[in-house]
Amino acid sequence: MSTSQTVIVLLRRELLLAMRRRGDVLTVLFFFVIVASLFPLGVGPDPKLLRLMGGGVVWVSALLAAMLSLGRMFASDHADGTLEQLVLTPTPPVVWITGKILAHWLVSGVPLILVAPVLGVQFGLSGEALGVLVFSLLLGTPVLSLIGAIGAALTLGLRGGGVLVSLLVLPLYIPVLIFGAGAVDGAMSGLGAEAHLSLLGGILILAFMLTPWAVSAALRISIE
Amino acid sequence: MINRFNKYRYASPATFYHFAGRLIPWFYGAAALFCVAGLYIGLFLAPTDFQQSEAYRIIFIHVPAAWMSMFIYVVMACWAALGLAFNTRMSFMMASALAPTGAMLTFVSLWTGALWGKPTWGAWWVWDARLTSELILFFLYLGFMALQSAIDDPRRADRAGALIALVGVVNVPIIYFSVRWWNTLHQGASVSMTKAPSMASIMLVGMLVMALAAWMYTIAAALSRARCIILERERNAQWVAQMLEADA
Amino acid sequence: MLEGKDLACVRGERTLFTHLNFTLREGELLLVQGANGSGKTSLLRMVCGLMAPESGEVLWRGEKIGAARESYHAEMAYFGHSPAVKEDLSAFENLDFACRLAGIPVKREEVKGALGHLGLGHCLNLPAKSLSQGQRRRVALSRLLLAKARLWILDEPLTALDQAALKLVQSLLGEHLRQGGMAVLTTHQPVMIPGIAPKILDLSA
Amino acid sequence: MNWNSWPEFFYMGGYALYVWGSFAVTAILVAGEIVMLRLHRKKALELALNTVKYGKVKNDENEA
Structure with a gap:
């Protein structure tokens, strides 16, 4: 069975499972919107200030929302034993791990990208900045799923795993946050966001190449 | 049958345990010696800096601590890589033994950085590229130690810690680059520690001696913590029983 | 041929x-007690490769399982121990996905047949969370049927099964071994399979 | 020699708080870590002694 077929089959299974538990997808989305709306309440309604903060706030909220749903990536399979069966399939683990991460991104990353413009408008971002925001999220959220998968795999089955994942993964998210929020800031201040977006793209390629191997090693360690 | 097997497998921790036991006093001694020499140079020989007068003397603690915090993380990652590659439990124990000392030195460099920033730039915390990266490095240390303490099975704790240390060390340059990029963009580098006071040679010597002191101290602390970890892990082993009877 | 060395x-x-050693050839059953x-x-x-041994190796057809993984x-x-069944999927979907992911092309009728063979023909499309523990183990056992694997590694397959299912599993095992298959089994109940003398491996010795 | 008297040395050109603040905290942390190491060693020795004397009682219950 070629590798692409395995990934497609796994994607179908993951999306079917996500559809059966639509609640989980929505909770991530609601969390994203709520966190982003908290900042104006905390900082005050001054439009000029909010416009400056807009990109950063949306990015931080997206980062926290993506991290919230990391636990689901392997934990439910580990609990009911299907993860062991996946490890014992003939296909190389890197293949189905990439499938799993892609499925996690589709379920928790893409909804954030779709909702982000609405929040951007709420913060008074202009048309061009909104476009850069969406594009930076498009490049950034897969990296959040990729790096997050390492944290999820390492903390499999640990009590208090949720908090631990955030401690492990947040420092590694910082470059993505800097370049993502920086892109929006660059677009708004007229400096142009090409540099940030290309660096973000670079990190995406690097993460796509390296993290599945790290996740495979982490799973082998955690399943023993 | 079990005992013969243990003797073979536990040979290396046993020899390391006694070998380290003899070395530790020497390293503590060397650390104290270098520290006294370094402080003497830093506080008595080094001239007053015309810009910052006496406040700059904090660099004799801040800079060596910052160097060491980065150096220890890299050494930790090396032990981790060795452990994963050759499946040697001793390497994992060394990595776990280094982490707390590295975290402590990172905190020292953050604390002294803040105390140095206040008189020099008027703010306790300066979002300078190096200080911010140091703060992130502190989080990486905390993540390593939190992960290791959250896992009960020593074998899994070692390997999981080793992996996060390796992932961390790959990310440290990326983080450092992105923070510098972020710092230069937002503040135009007006307030930044990169313009350290002009390095009179005596100051550099002082810092190098203090760095040596920190290095000796780290080795001593890590070796003694490693011995504790060995004792806890190998308490079922034959050589521990013999050693304790010999002492009793 | 499966072999465990030291x-x-x-x-x-x-x-x-x-220092545990064992060998297993076609048609043989190894009982681990x-x-x-x-x-x-x-x-x-360790034998199926989920866990690395502290020392020694497991060989399949003379090759280390780490090297000949695929x-x-x-x-x-x-x-x-756990039946590896996703609760949100139906029994049929569970089996269908499990076989496809394991690279075994399988048609609808075959899946229906396997489930029917294990007495689950009526609850094909029920979500697995409504099945009892015993029924879920039967779904896992029917996965064995579909997998057509030469080597079965079963960790206490007979627990939570009623009498009818026990006899069914023993007949499946006997048939598998007669066709030249191999099995490693741990169980507390006695296993009587006509014509097969199981090799015993006692770990408490 | 920069200082002509000890009080001037401790005054540190008006930055006593900052300089001595950082030196003192560093000394406290280093001393603290050494004390922690001593305690850790004592606990480890007790644990080992307990295991050797009373045998491996604690380990036998947990399931393989």
């Missing part, structure tokens, strides 16, 4: 077993 296992700080905590489950997980896993089926 295997050792350490759990936490305790050494469960050392021992008290609770003697490492039966760990040995099985070919070994293509010919092996593992049945662990």
